[in-house]
Amino acid sequence: MSSHVRSVSRRRIAAAMFLVTALGILAGCGTGNTSSTADAASRACDVAAPAEPQTVNILAFSAPSIDPFTDAIVKGCSAADNLTLNHTPVDFTGQIQKAQLALGSEGNSPYDVVEVYNSTLVEYASKGWVAPLDDYISKYEDKYQLGDVSEEAWAGVTYDGKIYAVPNQVNTQILIYRKDLFEAEGLSAPTTYEELVAAASKLGGKVDYPLSMAWGSDDALLDGFHGWLAAGGGKWFNDDNTPAFDSPEGRKGLEQMKGLLPFMPKDTLSFGNGDVMGLMQQGKVGMAIIWASRAAPINDPNASKVAGKVGFAPAPRGMSGIPAGENSVDGFAIAKNSAVDPETLFQIVASTTLNKDVQRDASEVVLPARMSVQNDTSAAQPHWGASFENIAGGAQALPAVPFMDPLTKSVVNPFLAKAVTGALPVDAALRQASAALNKTLLDQGHLK
Amino acid sequence: MTATAQHPVDQNLKRTVRTTAVRPMRTRRSRSATTALQKTIAYLLLSLAGLLSIGPFVWVGLASLKRPVDAFSLPPVWDFTPTLQAYQILWNDRGFGHFLLNTLLVGVLTTVISLLVAAPAAYALSRFRHVSGLWILLAALVFRALPRMAVVLPFYYLARLTGLYDTQVLLIAVLVAVNQPFTIWLLRDFFAGIPEELEESAMVDGCSRIQAFRRIILPVAGPGLVTAAVFTFLLAYQEYMIPLVLTQTSAVTLPVFIAQFSTENIQDWPVISAAAVSLALPIVGLVMLAQRFLVAGLTAGSTKG
């Protein structure tokens, strides 16, 4: 009898739990949207409404530096007549996978607008998957004040002399360091590799890890190598697209990375940018070379224990005087096989993502593409100075070849990982990486 | 050692039919052979296993109630002001409810259709002794084991060809195709445990085979159907690769939705935690309700009828 009573009450608890969750569903669906950028975004859309109802699908991964612009498009233009906007929530690898499938298949693309950065843009443009926008840019130059967009931003979305995307931001890898620790040790922000190593040595014992980098061997390790390769004056490819990184500069750069690893957490080779940012936020790291878009969260008291204690400087320079950081530009491109009129799509993207209010609202997490916002002192952020110096100092984007990310990345990374951890000597690793990449490029017809 | 040749579940079900007096035996054993010490050890071990099992959920459950700055902090921050911010972002800003409902819809429909398709086939396979039955069974086994990558590209092309990309219809059709081999396997065992005399006597009374199956066999196999339903639902609802490739916005399911938060943005981690909790709770509730049937279904099948 008693066991019967017990089982009934248990069942009742389970049922109640289920009900609460079910009610939660209703509550969740009933309430409206509370995003901070909603206001600016909802006024932004300035598009000639299409005659027929159109649905526009946007493919963009979710990240602090991308969300404000995706939101601006979706929320801004959903109010326009005859337009429905959908955004697919995905992560970055999901975006790449879906973009390749959508743009590379026959028939109308399920996605009309696709988020791109330098390397993906070049790949899609070279394959003819995205539409050139030069005509629309000149037609709408005045209406959307496109002359205000910075040269670096346009350069990042140009391939073979044509513009293939509407850029919304410039990003660059800067040095973010713990001002308080540096001051206590009498250090100043390192400007060269040697100073970086010296500072890291001095921070040893003062903080859990003197240094941290996003060197995940499944992704960003190649970006790390790119920084040190460029800083040493090396390059990835020859003019005929054959690999050129198995060079004295490449070996030097990789040796330098190997020299930095002892100052970093053990699991560095599994780190993405988020991990490095998280370590910074928890005050476990003395300094990091990381994307400037991560600066604001590191300085946010709601998320960070070191808010107000961090300084920003350009990435340390190598032999060639170039900072060991990478530049990138993000923007939205228009699928060539979209069923929607490309001119409408261009208007949607340009009027929202380049809207001054949207750009100003996003300035905390990005360096906006608009010069007028970059020069607006009321929008200025503490990390912008370092970013400007980095860019002016010649920090380089990944080479504009159509096989950089993810192809080169996924072929070369395993060898870089082996070299940095000492599983392979540096020269052997680079030789093998170069040979493997050469073979893959030949196989896939990128080399003659 | 003849037992090895027998198949697991139906062998046990057949046994059940023969040995009904299991319970008295167990109580006697526990009275005679169990000491208080043994009992304590057993409960301690079970508690440990239970703790290890839910440990990660408790930890992220706590994290989901903290501000990002405290969420993941070691040694843990114990005195914190709980905030529902993560749930707010998840449910309001990101529309978790919409994806949850869609996932439940896809999961339930997949389960129902899988059962409708698989139950007759499983019953037929348990009664039909021709070698073609064996081939179907072996094929189903191999399909159960098939890696998703081996079929996703064709599925994507099929979706684009038929214009059914990003529809629940195609997603459900594919999920049914992928999952029903397993449903067949589970159900065949239950049906095999049901004595054939049962439907034979019904058919003597003038029922057709189909009628006998519907009116006599299916009701008896109730717990088995519940068990098969639960596992089929779980498989459909946990699937990641297939919805990733076949959906866009309208038909996106939870595993794909949650992957968007990825690890790139550590401020999302409390949100992922909130999602893990929001996702586990209703299903745990459901499983707790179905648990009785689950064990009974896996155990007894035919004796309950």
Add this chain to the structure above:
Amino acid sequence: MKRREFTLLAAPSVVLMTVLMIAPLVTTVVLSLNQFSYGTSLKWVGLKNYAQLLASPELHSSLLFTVLFVIGTTTLKLFLGFALALLLNFAVRARSVFLGALLVPLVVPPVVGALIYGWMFREDIGVGFYQYLLTLMGINIEWFSSTPGAIALLVGQNVWQDISFAALIFLAGLQVVPAEPLEAALVDGANWLQRQRYIIMPSLSGLFAFVSMMSVMDSFRIFDSIAVTTGGGPNGTTESLMFLAYKVSFQQSQLGLGSAMSMLTVIGIVLLLVPFLVLTKRQFRNAR
């Protein structure tokens, strides 16, 4: 049962399997004999993709990892699952509470489960609660930067999420262990271990086969959980066959090669399933 009745009842299932499983599989076989990428047309290369794969050290290392993973997870699931079932069978009181707790990881999608399980063992970032406890106890295992550690992490994750399935099956089996031999053994004074070894386990051997079969199937095609925890690291030593296939297809855009990789995995699975296929066949014959 008459053939006509059988055809009628089994037809929907067989049609479904033919259209949505066999047809896609055949398509993949055809694709695997071609070289192509996104948006390029097929170029017939015959068995070149297979030859290239069989000669590649990456395939060998991922095969090694996959086999280790299958052996590790299956053994643990059998042992611990059976142990849990014995405990649960013993603990009549509060059984459903324990069972409920054990079932939580099983119902959560592997992508989410693996992610939070991985967090528990992170060392540096303040999310690794288990790692923190281990460090307090003076135990320091490199879960992400050493190969044995990473394999142990992945095996542990898989066992953590799936163990309750095994326990549930064994528990169900234990409830119907035939009474007579057990009683005879009790009368003869057989101790607990002897009873398990000579009576309980043989009578559950079918269930052991079933649980190992399910575990082998699921472990051999492991992908999701690796992608969100080790990412194949360190140094690619935890790349499973399916992880490699994903990398080749979706990161390196070599769709023909990726299809061949998938087909090799299918062949591998079928080979591993042979004992179970034979078992099924024998059982089918016996039932005739």
